[in-house]
Amino acid sequence: MRDTLLSIRHLSIALPAGADRDYAVEDISYDVARGEIMCVVGESGSGKSMAANALMGLLPKGVRATGGEIDFDGQDLLSLTEKQHRDLRGLRIGMIFQEPMTALNPLMRVGDQIGEVFEAHNRLTPKERQARALELLVEVGIPQPEKAIRAYPFELSGGQRQRVMIAMALALEPELLIADEPTTALDVTTQAQILDLIGDLQRRHGMAVMFITHDFGVVAEIADRVCVMRHGRIVELGAAQTVLSSPQDPYTRDLIEAIPSDVIPEARGAETDTPLLEVSGLDKVFRSRGGLFKPSREVHALRDVSFSLVKGETIGIVGESGSGKSTLGRCVVRLERPDRGTLSLSGTDFMHLRGEALRRERHRVQMIFQDPYASLNPRTRVGMAIAQGPIANGMARPEALARADELLELVGLGGTADRFPHEFSGGQRQRIGIARALAMNPELIVADEAVSALDVSIQAQILDLLEELKQKLSLSLLFITHDLRVAAQICDRIIVMQHGRVVEQGPAREVFLAPREAYTRQLLEAIPGREHELADA
């Protein structure tokens, strides 16, 4: 029996009146032993972060623990005063968060932010603090630590910032590290590195880690034990191997199955070979506008990109952030104008169209955006949001609204046309986004990270919907994603991009099974949970 460090017993946390349920978590109990990695898994709204916030004393305003206890090394954390809690934070319990972009103070140097941890607990002199900060930066593997210590957060990449966060959390060698979705916002390769780092540090320091995530791939990668949560309750709790290989609860099974287990796409061929979209030699350079006395700067977003897409085909464009994949998508729908190259749509030169001619052709290519929250006008009813496109193209208003109703029906949201976007969940909003794209009767849909912001089970539903609509309406799809697992699920062909260039392209099955390029192999190896046989059951 291992030594229990943290023991949560019958914990209930109440939400403020008017929330969609009474309790964020209800009667949950689990332990974390010294030196183990405990993964708390759940989708958004499952309450998976709540216990962690409660034990840190960082619950949001209006949310409070109403029952049960959290025992940390013999101390009941729920009965601590604010001062006692503060002394514990950073010293015995460290925490890292999801968003490395916003979790660091933008106006303070990295070294000072790490030094603050020592200052908060009155350790060391200011000079020693900086020396320790440097050691920590070396330990978390930041390149050029002497420079990084003097850097401001905006000068570091997302992965580097997350390393800084880890350095901060580790500064005082806490016994427990809480990691709240620390890799969700990162690219696959960076995610793999950060997971390695956390595992490595955990072993070296013998810490207990409470790792909160929505991703079973990550669980397979690092967890000793798993706690699966849904709607504020624990549905399954056990050793990682057992839960992954023989999940008992149907919900757990669903979650695991929602992740394509073997990441090997089926061999699929396009039904036709009529080319729809032909792109060749596309170049796009972004120049920051130089001022009177200011030199301009150039970023090559696309370099000599060529590919073609036949009717009825789904092409996946995969790459990490900064690879130019989104720019390519925006060029295809002509939100950006490429500098050089050709872009033709069933023979029509789409790239040099202007003004009225462009407006007439535009409906043929439509886009679905990444953020279902930001891509809908909060003050426009969804029926109208869908109808606006056709109306702008000359359809009569009543007719366009009737069509919007039909489209909402088609995406499974019938009878909701007069609601506002905030009345829908993320997945439902993405369905609205799809309906909006379909309203223009497009031949090609460009989906830019269309499912990246969604929970896995919702992701699967949206992907199914896209597949179904594609068949029904004989659409073609350009699917831009950083997530190779998603790409594997629906793409016929894959284009791998890096630094604005096409690294590799080919049928999905070939790219996944026999990648020719080192970079593709690197991306594939970085997929979390890849070596594990997930959901064999």
Add this chain to the structure above:
Amino acid sequence: MLYARLIVSRLLKAVIVLFMIIIFNFFLIQLAPGDPAAILAGEAGATDAEFLRQLTERFGLDQPLHVQLWRYVSGVAMLDFGFSYRQQVPVLDLILERLPATLLLTGTAFVLSLVLGIVAGSLAAARVKKPSGSIIMALALIFYATPLFWVALMAVVLFSVYLDWLPAYGMYTVGAGLEGFAFALDVGKHLILPATTLALFFMAIYTRMTRASMLEAAQQDFVKTARAKGLKNSVIQRRHILRNALLPIITLAGLQAGQMVGGAILTETVFAWPGIGRLMFEALQQRDYNLLLGIFFFSAALVIVFNIITDLVYRLADPRIKEAS
């Protein structure tokens, strides 16, 4: 090095902007109705056409417009703003005589409003939803909504007439012949009422803005990080929340600082403060074009200077700006 280049480039731009302002102002004045020579002559009680012609000739008003413009612009380039038609003194002397008084008044008011506004705003942000926080905001709203001249008059009635603590008008006690420290103290006493009055309005704005900005900054993720480190609440408020909340305040302060020359006319009038504001008002009434143009030039120059200073301060406060420049 970076700053040196930045300042040089800004100054060059400033010269171009100032040049355009000079030309624009020159034509603007030409559009104004009323002939300065006629007004001067009228005040002198002379209706003699010959006298009028002499006056016109002396001021160069009989020359074609482009010649007048050329004379003016080349004069300004050598810091010669011409003669005041009315007072027969170089415009530069008149302005330089009045400028210190105005800068003392507006500068004091500026610092006062900024410091008090930020302090009051931070306190209100830390006490959100508590009675003490609401009281601060209510006071800020009252100062914001009350007309400046009325506050000024009431302050005079209360502190000068009724309580007799502070002088009611002027910049120093006339005829007291004070020197050194005693003189400074005397001026300081005269300064309190006008400076406070002028500061109240902007203080109210800074208070509201600081509070709103801090409440917004408090929602940011890095505040949660700071709490997870175990930092004290006061340290988090000051170092993490306030510092980030100050950025929009700097922009606003830059705008206020730019108004330092022209923004105090009302206060100067009520308190009989011998500043630029009153000089400008008189010049306007007397069609003293040269003087008016000179004052316009100085206020424009000050706006530009404070714009540059604001830019530099903003860069110091926010390291991210450097990258963009």
